[in-house]
Amino acid sequence: MWKIGEDGRARLRWSAVIVAAVVTLGVVTACAPQDFPDDGKPVVVTTFTVLADIASVVAGDRIHVRSITKPGAEIHGYEPTPGDMRRSAKADLIIDNGLHLESWFTRFVQALDVPHVVVSDGVTPIDIASDAYAGKPNPHAWMSPLNVMIYVDNMVRAFTRIDPDGRAEFEANAASYKKKLQAVHDDLVTSLRTVPRTQRALVTCEGAFPYLTRDAGIAERYIWPVNAEQQATPKQVSATIDYVRDNQVPAVFCESTVSNRPMKQVASATGARFGGTLYVDSLSAADGPVPTYLDLIRHDTTTIVSGLTGQGNR
Incomplete structure (x- = not known):
């Protein structure tokens, strides 16, 4: 759904998720399996798998990256689970696409004391032309490899803030990845x-x-x-x-x-x-x-x- 409705059922769902997450964080965490290696490296959580893959390339071996949603999940109307909140609460940074893609994300991130970065910042949006969403930005900006170069730059800056010593590595990874992005863009256009x-x-x-x-x-x-x-x-x-x-x-x-x-x-x-x-x-x-x-x-x-x-x- 483009927006989680403001009806009673939506509020009850979110209340249940937040209450369950609080209980999980306060009581069950000690019994839960470790979601990330306990090696001192920063942890970044993304809202969906595409962002996780891009972020992993930029991060290299310096940061652990995980996606909230799993492969095959529909991202627009996803309903976070208490486990999603528990894992994300341990992160150093949460990355979302923005442009109203993740309709559930505002409430999700407000329930957590974790900084987040919108990686589509700087992209020139294309507005939806028809139906109820006419005039709203189309959120699928990553479907242009040229836009993903902007995503990558935003990730480099965000990762440098949580791991300043990794700046040179992040920039090198980004430069190498941008060449591959340009190549798939060129092949797309040529094909x-x-x-x-x-x-x-x-x-x-x-x-x-x-x-x-x-x-x-x-x-x-x-x-x-x-x-x-x-x-x-x-x-x-x-x-x-x-x-x-x-x-x-x-x-x-x-x-x-x-x-x-x-x-x-x-x-x-x-x-x-x-x-x-x-x-x-x-x-x-x-x-x-x-x-x-x-x-x-x-x-x-x-x-x-x-x-x-x-x-x-x-």
């Missing part, structure tokens, strides 16, 4: 230019790709703007069907953290191919297709190009 101009339209379940499509110079369309609804509305599906038909879009896609049923309906109604699964809000497990952020961009690039050129799956 999508091989798609015939009339077929350069990315149609997905969630509107999570405006930064990627801006970089690549292709059109974007989606069923819903943000993972807020429990299911796609008939109006949203119908509008997407009309767009795919009117523009003769050859393939459509859906993200890994949501059901692809609405998009399969679009494909069936229009004759477009279902081009495959894209990753945005979460990495896969270590043995899956996108264990790192760089793998995520490479996978999505290959899947989009293959789908639009007729090599994807139905």
Whole structure:
């Protein structure tokens, strides 16, 4: 959900989480397994797996990095657990994406005495263009490797504050990683230019790709703007069907953290191919297709190009 509702149920859920966390912190901590090695290194907690991977590259061996959410989790409407609060309370720093991505995060961080950093600070946002969220910034800024360079700079500054002696290492790690980010960006742009101009339209379940499509110079369309609804509305599906038909879009896609049923309906109604699964809000497990952020961009690039050129799956 874009925002946790201010109704009684939401308040009760959060009250229960906070009370349980207080009990856990005060009573059970001594019995709980250690979440981080007791080696004196700083601990950084991120809100989701993509940020954890990027942060781990910048941090190197000097900082322990963990994600609150696990691979495959849907980040927008995540409901933190008492265990999440217990582990995060031990951190030296919490990192969030910002741009209203983590709807649960404000309440979460207010319950903890831990500093936090918004790594999207400095990114020029692209506003959502339609539906109830029109005019709000699209939060998926990391889908542009160029934006992730800004994330990296923000991480270097934040990590230096909690580990001043590590500054040179953080800066070196960042410089090396930026070269890789530039490479995957260049490959993304070059690869999508091989798609015939009339077929350069990315149609997905969630509107999570405006930064990627801006970089690549292709059109974007989606069923819903943000993972807020429990299911796609008939109006949203119908509008997407009309767009795919009117523009003769050859393939459509859906993200890994949501059901692809609405998009399969679009494909069936229009004759477009279902081009495959894209990753945005979460990495896969270590043995899956996108264990790192760089793998995520490479996978999505290959899947989009293959789908639009007729090599994807139905």
